Each structure stands twice: as structure tokens, then as C-alpha cells.
Amino acid sequence: MTLTVPFRFIACAYFPDTLAKPMTQPQSGLNYALHERNIPAGMGMRKLLTVASIILVLLTAVEMTARQRGDQVNFPFTSDMWVGQWYRLDSLPDNQTVFIGASRVQFGLIVNEWERQTGVRPLLLAWPGSPPGLILQELAKRQSFKGTVICGIAPPFSFVSPRFPVHDWTQRNLAEAAVLKTSLAFHLSYQAQYFLKPRFRCLNDAAFSPIAMLYERWPIPNREGLLTPLIFPFGATRDGDMQMRFTDEMETNNKKQEFIARIQKASHLRLAHYGPANTDSLIRQYTEDVSTIEKRGGKVIFLRPPSDGHFRAFEKEHYPREQYFDRLVKASGCYGIHFEDHAELRDFRCVETSHLSKRDGIEFTKRVVEILQRDQIID
Template identity: 25%
Template sequence: MHSSTSNSDSGQLAGFKREVPTKPLFSLVWLAMAASFVIFIGIEIHARNSGVVPSRANDMIFWNNHRLLLDDTPKNTTVLAGASRITFGFDLDTWEDEVGNRPFNLGLHGASFIPMLKDYALNTEHNGIIICSVAGGFTFADSNAFFVERIGKAVDALEASRRSITVRGHGLTAELLQARFAALNVDAYSPIQILRDTFRPSPRTNERAMFFVPYTYRHTEDNQDMFVVDFSDPFHLQEWDGMHKNVLTYLELGKPRTARSVVDQITTYIETIERRGGEVVFVKFPTSRFMKDWEDRRFPRDKYWDIIIEETGCRGFHYLDNTNTRDLFPPDGSHLLPLQAKVFTRELVKFVYPED
């Protein structure tokens, strides 16, 4: 009787034996890398021909890295704080040409200037001018609103961001790659944006779009936003209108703060900055269409802007008070086009540095 191991005879196993094939592993790796490179170059060429430009991702990791750069700037650097109106409406090149130094833009989409002012006062020794954009819906938003908490948490976690390998590593790779290649423009090449651009859906009754900013602008390395379209295409305006109406829906969920409650909060920060020799300047950027109607109704000038200026004693530049800015009409309702931003910035320079 055969044992249970009799099947292990070499003669019987010979038919199941197979040599491990030898393949040019490194050649395959190089071939795959070369193919990927060619595909990437093809996408880059297509992107450039389609008008897509390199753009940094406009997210909190970018803002965290950008904020940390402020610590290495001269103490008298002009700093900008506020929501997206200041990233679109303030032209850094124009200010630099007129004044001789380049401002540092801390602006963030959907953010209040208040946490930024607090950070500037308490976490830096800077003694220059900080220009704060007063955007009613964000400046006077309820403190529990998610976009208010977002910037507040980012400011409170600055030291954690400074030590974070993820945050710092992302900043380095994005600076080397994303800032240079249009094919890495996450807004232009996101699946959602590609589908919307391809099929161009019409808005439905009471539709509220998901919270995203359509690809119609570029976000630069120094945190400036510039439209790459002129809104002659109605679809671009439709997308921004949908996004803005969505934002207003969130803003209306909470009861807005009073101007005096904001003054009570920021007075200490202003005094701290002024003791160092610095100055706080408030600015009101142009609005239009339904955005202007909404702000005028919800945040009338005499009950908000005028009180901020009167109670703090700070200088304030309101676009309606200047003959060259009062007629600026942001097509999307809230953000200036590049040429409009240059006009606004030149007038702001004249206000901040009046000729003797």
C-alpha cells in the first residue's frame, strides 16, 4: 500500500514544475514612467491651448503654509485681511509699483478679517499697516458659523501647522509642481467641473449648488485671485450666481452680530497694533446685483460701517466715497475683474498715502 506521501515523487511532480519567467523589470518601469510623462505633457499642452493656467489649490493647507510665511517678512510689511473680495479686488503689483513694497495677502474665501486681525496683533510683532476688508456677511456673521470657525481654528493651530510634516510637505510640492503646471489645476480638471462644463446643466427652481468655486480664475502663489474669464459666457455667471446664493443661504441661518459687538472685540487688537506703531485701515470693496441688495438690506451702512469707523477711530476707505471707484461693477456681484482691481488699488494707495 502506497504511503500518503507517495505523490511527492519527483517524476510525478515534473509536469507541475514551472520556471519563474525573467522579465526586464527596470525596462518596464522606465517605459511606464516615459509613457506617464508623455501623457502628462499632452494634458499640459491641451490645458494651455484651452486657456487653463497654473493655479494653486485654494484650501486651508495652502492658507496655513502661506500664513507661516508672514513671520519671515519685514515688520513694516503691509498686510491684507478679509474674505475673497480682498484676494480678487486688491492688485499686489499695482500697490508695489505705486508704493515700492509688496503687501502680504492673508485673505481667505469666506473668512472674516477678525481672526486674522487677532493673529496679527497677538502672534506677530509687525508694526505696518493692516488693511481689513469689511464684508457684511462674513465680518458680522454668527461666531458659530462653520466658515468663521474654520479660520479661527486655523489661527489657533498655527504652531501645529508649523510642525506638521503633511502641511509643510504639501506646501513644498505644490510650490514646485502645482504652481507651474496647468495640468495640475485641481479646479479645472476636477470630475465635477469637467461634467458641468461639458453638459452645462441649467439651474433648477430653488437649487442650491454644492459649495465650490467654479473654474474661472487662477490662484497665485502669493494668494491673489484673478479672473481668467470676462463673464461674457452666461454659463460662467450662472455658476457664480449659484455658488453665491448658496453662501447667502448659510449666512442667513444665523443672526448677525451688531457692529458694536464687533468693535468691543477688535478694540484691544487695534490698540495693541497701534502701540507698536502700526495702523489698522478698513476698506469696503464694491458689490453689485443681488449681492449689493442683500448687504444693503441686512447691513445698512449707518448701522455697521459708519459705527465701525466712528467707534474705532480708524481710517476707512468706502468705495462709494470715491468718484473713481463708486461705479466699479463686479460682474459676479462680489469680486472685481483684474483691470477693476488695479483701479481700486490705485485709489486705495492715494487714500492710505495722501499727497501733502
């Protein structure tokens, strides 16, 4: 038989002085009241108003600066923007015209001009650095879709290895599109963007980013061969349709164009490092997706927008059209437009060797529509 003796009984027997005093009583004789924090008697309303006033003055100054220099509405480069566009497909006709591709499509195919020429307002799903094959595949999976896809081909991004880090941007967009439809936070944020951005020019993170401003204005020379970060200065805006346009300064400032060119050349090092994708499997996937869309009554048109200068030289060396664009068009059986094949498209010059200016984007869109209508590809 085991006899259980209460702990307090044992403690009292062996340490009577310990339990005779309250446990909370200080044993060291220190006055703990001296170390207590003084709790403010008020809510610090004066400090709150002071901070709020400073913030208001700063925002007002930024707003005035943005409006004086003519900054346009600029939506952020976030997945939410693309996901919101993708969700719009749910409420659009099944035969909707869609633009996919990289940023050359965002600068070179103008939604408003396309609508003006055709009477059809397209949905822009292009994204910087985007390989269009990933989006084309999702459209093929969409059982209800039987529209027209204008698939912009920028060879270094359309045919580069899937290990190229920029591809993560598009994959992240698709991953978030799969889960955000029921997210209240997403829908509130998305609607707030469309309400606030057109009203307040100061809400332009690209134009007033301290890091980007310092990187542009006080550049530190890079080591030879260094893979520099892809931090672009503010030189273009993105509207609610994800249409991109260069700022007036970007189109006329040679120093800014040269700065962009240095960043682009660093991206060439990355592209060359990762190399092209497995062309056979990539074109096979394109062909399967095109066939799926065409069986439902849709069509796919491949478009090669202009490039020039060092970017064009890089493309000719690493992605010659005979092995990539021409092969894709032939294997898929799709109608294709390469800017070099049409006199009316051949003479466009890019702002920074890769993207068209505001005026040229409108004119390029108009001429592409004329070619497609002349060849009876679209109405």
C-alpha cells in the same frame, strides 16, 4: 495537595488516534494545493510600463490643453497655502503691510500694483469667506507686529454669525498654523508646490476636476429653496502670493457668470439662515485689537470694496452700512474707505456682482493708494 496532570498525558489516554497523526495533516482529504495562488514568476514590467505610458500620455494631453487655452499657474485652495503665508511674517519687518479679509481683497487689492505705487510689498493674508476679525486678533496677539493692516470688509462674511460654516476655513487655517511649523511633511509639500506648479499647468485640480466639470456642464435643476453645495466651476486662478484673478473666459462668458450667480444666491440662503453675529461684542473685539496694534505703533485701515447687483441688494437688506461698516469705523476710530463715498471708486462693476476683474483690480488698487496718500494715511 493538588496533583497537576499534563494535558498531553490526558489527551493521549482518551484520544490516542488524534495525537498519533500530525496536527497539520488535512483531515478532510481535500487537496489544498489546488487552491494556492500562483505567484508571478516576473515583476510584471510590461504591465508597469504600459500603465506608466498611459498616464504619461494623459498628462501630456492635459498639459497641452491647459497651455493652449492659456491657463495660468494655479495654487490649490488648501490651508497649507495660507499657513505658509502666515509663517512668512517671521522673516518680514515688524512694520509689514498686511492685507486681510475675504476673497474681494484677493481680487481687488493687487500686491504687485501696491508695491509699484508705494515701494512696499504687502503680505496677502485674505482668504475666501474669511471674517477678518479672527486674523486681526492674531496680529494683535503677535507682540512684534506694528505694521499697517488693510482690513477688507465684505459685510455678509465680516459680520455673519460665527456659526456660519465657512468660518471653519479660517479657524482651520489658524489651528494648523499653530502646529505645522515643525512638520517636515508640511515644509516638503509647501516647497514642492512652489517648484512644480509654475512648471506644469496640468497640476490644476480646479480646472480638471471631474466633479466640478460635470456639475457645471450637466447641471441638474435644484429644488426650490435647496441649499446647494458650494462647488464653483474653474473661473479664477490663485498665484503664489494667494492673489486671485479671473480667467479670460470667466470675465466674458455670460453663461458662466450666471452659473456663479446661482451658487452665490444659494450662499445668500445660508447667510440669511445664520444671521449676523452679536454686533456689540464683535465691534468691541475689533476695537480692542485695533487699540493693541496702535499702541505698538501700527495702524488699521478698513476698506469696503465694491459689490453690485443681487449681492449688493442682499447686503443692503441684511447688513446696512450704517449699522455695520460705519459703526465699526466710528467705534474703532480707524480711517475707513467705503467705495460709495469716493467718486473714483463708485463706478466699478464686478464680474459676477462680488469681485473685480483683472484690469479693474489693478485700477482699484491704484486709486485706493492715491486716496490714502492724499489723506496722508500712508507714505
